[in-house]
Amino acid sequence: MANDSTDRIVADLRRWIATAPPGARVPSNRELMARHGASPVTVQKAMRTLVALGLVDSRPGVGTFVRGIRPPRPVDYAWQTSALGAAQSRLLGLPSAQRAPSPDAIALHAGYPDRELLPERLVRSAIARAARTDAAATRSPVAGAPDLQAWFAAELASAAPAGVTPPAARDVLILSGSQSGLSSIFRALVGPGQPLLIESPTYWGAILAATQANVRLVPVASGPDGPDLDDVDRAFEQTGARAFYVQPTYANPTGAQWSAERGRAVLDIARRHGAFLVEDDWAHDLAIDTDPRPIAAFDDDGHVIYLRSLTKSVSPALRVAAVTARGPARERILADRAAESMYVSGLLQAASLDVVTQPAWRTHLRSVREQLRARRDVLVSSLAEHAPLAHLEHVPRGGLNLWLRLPGDTDVEGFVRACEGRGVIVADGAEWFPAEASAPHIRLNYSGPSPERYPEAARVIAEELDRAL
Amino acid sequence: MANDSTDRIVADLRRWIATAPPGARVPSNRELMARHGASPVTVQKAMRTLVALGLVDSRPGVGTFVRGIRPPRPVDYAWQTSALGAAQSRLLGLPSAQRAPSPDAIALHAGYPDRELLPERLVRSAIARAARTDAAATRSPVAGAPDLQAWFAAELASAAPAGVTPPAARDVLILSGSQSGLSSIFRALVGPGQPLLIESPTYWGAILAATQANVRLVPVASGPDGPDLDDVDRAFEQTGARAFYVQPTYANPTGAQWSAERGRAVLDIARRHGAFLVEDDWAHDLAIDTDPRPIAAFDDDGHVIYLRSLTKSVSPALRVAAVTARGPARERILADRAAESMYVSGLLQAASLDVVTQPAWRTHLRSVREQLRARRDVLVSSLAEHAPLAHLEHVPRGGLNLWLRLPGDTDVEGFVRACEGRGVIVADGAEWFPAEASAPHIRLNYSGPSPERYPEAARVIAEELDRAL
Numbered sequence: 001m002a003n004d005s006t007d008r009i010v011a012d013l014r015r016w017i018a019t020a021p022p023g024a025r026v027p028s029n030r031e032l033m034a035r036h037g038a039s040p041v042t043v044q045k046a047m048r049t050l051v052a053l054g055l056v057d058s059r060p061g062v063g064t065f066v067r068g069i070r071p072p073r074p075v076d077y078a079w080q081t082s083a084l085g086a087a088q089s090r091l092l093g094l095p096s097a098q099r100a101p102s103p104d105a106i107a108l109h110a111g112y113p114d115r116e117l118l119p120e121r122l123v124r125s126a127i128a129r130a131a132r133t134d135a136a137a138t139r140s141p142v143a144g145a146p147d148l149q150a151w152f153a154a155e156l157a158s159a160a161p162a163g164v165t166p167p168a169a170r171d172v173l174i175l176s177g178s179q180s181g182l183s184s185i186f187r188a189l190v191g192p193g194q195p196l197l198i199e200s201p202t203y204w205g206a207i208l209a210a211t212q213a214n215v216r217l218v219p220v221a222s223g224p225d226g227p228d229l230d231d232v233d234r235a236f237e238q239t240g241a242r243a244f245y246v247q248p249t250y251a252n253p254t255g256a257q258w259s260a261e262r263g264r265a266v267l268d269i270a271r272r273h274g275a276f277l278v279e280d281d282w283a284h285d286l287a288i289d290t291d292p293r294p295i296a297a298f299d300d301d302g303h304v305i306y307l308r309s310l311t312k313s314v315s316p317a318l319r320v321a322a323v324t325a326r327g328p329a330r331e332r333i334l335a336d337r338a339a340e341s342m343y344v345s346g347l348l349q350a351a352s353l354d355v356v357t358q359p360a361w362r363t364h365l366r367s368v369r370e371q372l373r374a375r376r377d378v379l380v381s382s383l384a385e386h387a388p389l390a391h392l393e394h395v396p397r398g399g400l401n402l403w404l405r406l407p408g409d410t411d412v413e414g415f416v417r418a419c420e421g422r423g424v425i426v427a428d429g430a431e432w433f434p435a436e437a438s439a440p441h442i443r444l445n446y447s448g449p450s451p452e453r454y455p456e457a458a459r460v461i462a463e464e465l466d467r468a469l
Numbered sequence: 470m471a472n473d474s475t476d477r478i479v480a481d482l483r484r485w486i487a488t489a490p491p492g493a494r495v496p497s498n499r500e501l502m503a504r505h506g507a508s509p510v511t512v513q514k515a516m517r518t519l520v521a522l523g524l525v526d527s528r529p530g531v532g533t534f535v536r537g538i539r540p541p542r543p544v545d546y547a548w549q550t551s552a553l554g555a556a557q558s559r560l561l562g563l564p565s566a567q568r569a570p571s572p573d574a575i576a577l578h579a580g581y582p583d584r585e586l587l588p589e590r591l592v593r594s595a596i597a598r599a600a601r602t603d604a605a606a607t608r609s610p611v612a613g614a615p616d617l618q619a620w621f622a623a624e625l626a627s628a629a630p631a632g633v634t635p636p637a638a639r640d641v642l643i644l645s646g647s648q649s650g651l652s653s654i655f656r657a658l659v660g661p662g663q664p665l666l667i668e669s670p671t672y673w674g675a676i677l678a679a680t681q682a683n684v685r686l687v688p689v690a691s692g693p694d695g696p697d698l699d700d701v702d703r704a705f706e707q708t709g710a711r712a713f714y715v716q717p718t719y720a721n722p723t724g725a726q727w728s729a730e731r732g733r734a735v736l737d738i739a740r741r742h743g744a745f746l747v748e749d750d751w752a753h754d755l756a757i758d759t760d761p762r763p764i765a766a767f768d769d770d771g772h773v774i775y776l777r778s779l780t781k782s783v784s785p786a787l788r789v790a791a792v793t794a795r796g797p798a799r800e801r802i803l804a805d806r807a808a809e810s811m812y813v814s815g816l817l818q819a820a821s822l823d824v825v826t827q828p829a830w831r832t833h834l835r836s837v838r839e840q841l842r843a844r845r846d847v848l849v850s851s852l853a854e855h856a857p858l859a860h861l862e863h864v865p866r867g868g869l870n871l872w873l874r875l876p877g878d879t880d881v882e883g884f885v886r887a888c889e890g891r892g893v894i895v896a897d898g899a900e901w902f903p904a905e906a907s908a909p910h911i912r913l914n915y916s917g918p919s920p921e922r923y924p925e926a927a928r929v930i931a932e933e934l935d936r937a938l
Binding site for chain 1: 517518521548549551554581584587592593597599604605607609616619620622623624626627634646656658660661674683711712743745769772784785786787797798801804807809812814825827828
């Protein structure tokens with residue numbers, strides 16, 4: 001139905017309808033054809049869209065009229081108060097990474113890369129091809145499309161050293177985005193009231209999913225080299241936790257990449273405590289200076305639950321991720337996914353597999369690496385020049401974020417608001433802490449639009465930081 | 470990447486690789502071109518797919534070889550036993566409606582309509598169009614695409630009588646399938662350990678979602694006219710439940726359609742008890758003899774939580790549904806969806822809206838109505854002729870299923886197995902009961918493939934029923 005001129009006529013009429021009185025006559029098709037230089041077919045399509053949206057009524061032979069909107073009655077849903085009871089406050093309200101910025105602001109708060117970092121042409125043609133396959137007309141198996149399962153398994157197997165049996169295709173479960181995977185893992189492997197070790201700071205989406213699953217969060221401090229091994233051991237020992245959620249590669253927000261030795265040491269600790277390591281490899285396709293080497297590649301006895309997503313590197317419209325898990329853990333997660341959502345659209349799976357098996361995908365990844373490097377370096381040097389008070393704890397070797405510590409007595413909320421007032425949107429670091437923030441921080445994402453304005457953003461940050469102190 | 474001849478070559482080589490020893494040389498591109506009459510580009514694409522799937526290694530200038538598969542080590546995940554603890558048995562194992570039938574069986578067990586009942590051509594072109602829009606490259610808002618929210622709201626508003634304020638577009642939350650909606654509603658509005666009234670029998674997916682949410686199920690018997698009003702009132706009274714899950718229109722499995730009076734009476738009871746009515750209008754687009762009239766259309770104080778899905782009527786690949794809720798209930802459900810999955814692919818939303826706003830969509834719905842009528846009538850008359858012992862409680866006026874009561878002492882499990890052995894797959898009615906089945910039943914779906922074989926299926930059912938008694 002949609003083509004550009006239909007869309008334009010619909011948009012134009014919607015603006016007009018918004019201020020027109022109910023019952024007003026919509027311009028005739030003939031008038032609209034003349035005004036927009038459009039064909040009869042195009043104008044008819046636009047009118048049918050407006051009818052379908054309930055904005056106008058068409059009376060054949062008479063004309064088309066703005067729909068009489070019933071006067072809204074003042075409503076009060078007070079009765080719901082006691083039906084619903086108290087809410088988990090952490091679940092309500094959008095985190096800053098999800099907010100839509102005003103179009104002329106410098107958006108350093110987002111969690112998703114700008115369009116120019118995505119393989120848009122590849123994605124569009126992959127979708128068009130998938131539309132012609134059976135994937136557009138049939139149901140996917142609950143665990144996912146076998147070919148896509150095999151691709152995720154092969155990716156992990158390619159990093160496995162000799163002597164380690166890599167996961168098989170059937171160990172891979174396809175998800176509609178890794179957030180769904182986090183929710184299922186925490187529900188299925190931890191459960192209400194049970195302890196879950198979690199890095200602090202860490203990804204707010206994981207904190208949110210864990211909160212929703214009513215697990216008991218046990219924060220473990222983590223820095224540029226990952227968590228302290230004695231801390232991890234002690235936390236398992238003292239709480240009896242059976243799972244630890246970690247981001248060993250380009251952690252969000254800190255950018256930390258653990259050494260291979262640290263990764264294996266943490267895996268050994270988890271083994272000793274009969275526990276799972278939930279490895280969220282969110283930035284696998286967003287490397288800059290190093291290459292990712294998942295801990296999961298060193299595991300062959302089912303201790304690592306491995307999450308990988310394509311949403312951030314392929315397209316936000318192809319919401320596809322995978323969790324790899326072995327043994328009974330796989331069955332538990334699969335059962336939770338079946339109860340939660342039955343299956344993932346096969347269309348999205350087919351299009352995603354098409355993209356990542358194209359030769360152009362490798363080319364694209366190399367180009368993203370260079371773009372991220374350039375963006376990161378401009379933001380780092382702009383901040384070093386203009387805002388030395390914002391202390392960069394660690395230059396990330398991959399991922400999308402800088403994690404900056406502010407002077408001890410900064411009012412971060414006020415500072416973030418003041419920056420926003422001047423058109424620079426930054427994220428309050430408090431959102432990444434499962435408990436109180438250990439120090440004032442902000443997170444700056446260098447994958448948003450307008451990298452050429454980073455120096456300007458750094459100057460605003462510096463000025464508002466001076467003012468906040 | 471995918472086109473028919475590439476796919477054929479890949480499939481052919483995969484079969485060969487499955488039995489070839491590791492290190493075996495794959496036929497040269499020249500040989501493959503000759504064997505398949507394919508172009509060099511096509512053959513190269515096939516080889517790249519096999520490399521990407523990890524099945525072969527390509528050594529430039531030497532050849533392509535079957536990948537050395539590491540010998541699988543016997544593994545035992547016994548350590549997970551105590552890490553995971555006991556499981557909720559209801560969550561494990563696939564219900565029969567989700568099982569894939571053998572291709573030559575007569576499949577009367579499925580929950581999804583056959584391809585010939587779906588608007589496949591419309592769907593394919595809608596996806597292709599959506600691939601060219603912004604929906605393929607951007608993130609959808611958490612609550613859904615505004616135009617699709619508006620369409621769902623307009624659908625409900627068109628059924629609202631004068632004097633009732635219909636829900637607005639913002640009251641509609643877009644979901645990836647109604648199963649996700651059930652899970653969120655039960656988590657967000659009922660919660661662990663709290664009572665939920667539920668019709669008995671009812672949709673197994675709702676029972677599954679409620680089990681996953683750890684709510685306490687309170688079954689209320691429901692027949693061809695819906696539940697008894699005194700039963701409903703008493704169940705609210707005795708349990709203090711704040712929600713009742715219902716399918717008032719072409720209920721699954723019974724096919725019941727409540728009268729308008731019954732619907733309003735149940736709504737009044739819910740109002741008196743300060744409770745929600747969760748109305749699952751799953752078969753809105755699958756009417757035969759009557760038209761659906763949602764109870765939600767009569768509600769303007771936020772008592773009805775209204776679920777509607779497009780998965781069964783548009784395409785199983787376009788997993789799109791909507792929940793309409795007003796007041797704080799909307800905020801709770803939205804917060805749960807954000808924590809569970811962030812947002813729904815905008816591509817699926819754009820393609821779905823495109824389909825349902827095409828004039829051909831209305832034509833398609835009329836044709837589906839006639840096809841369902843014919844299929845239902847053939848199955849009803851075949852059973853009446855051949856299998857009078859299978860008692861049809863009610864000829865459904867819409868939906869996809871016949872609900873048959875078997876003689877009191879039938880061993881349903883054995884009967885279902887025996888039918889399957891003879892190539893007729895039927896579903897054991899026990900799966901639709903939240904507790905013990907009140908009597909032996911089977912459910913027969915008349916929207917699967919091969920309706921011309923219904924008389925044959927009825928004869929098999931009759932013979933095996935005789936044998937089971």
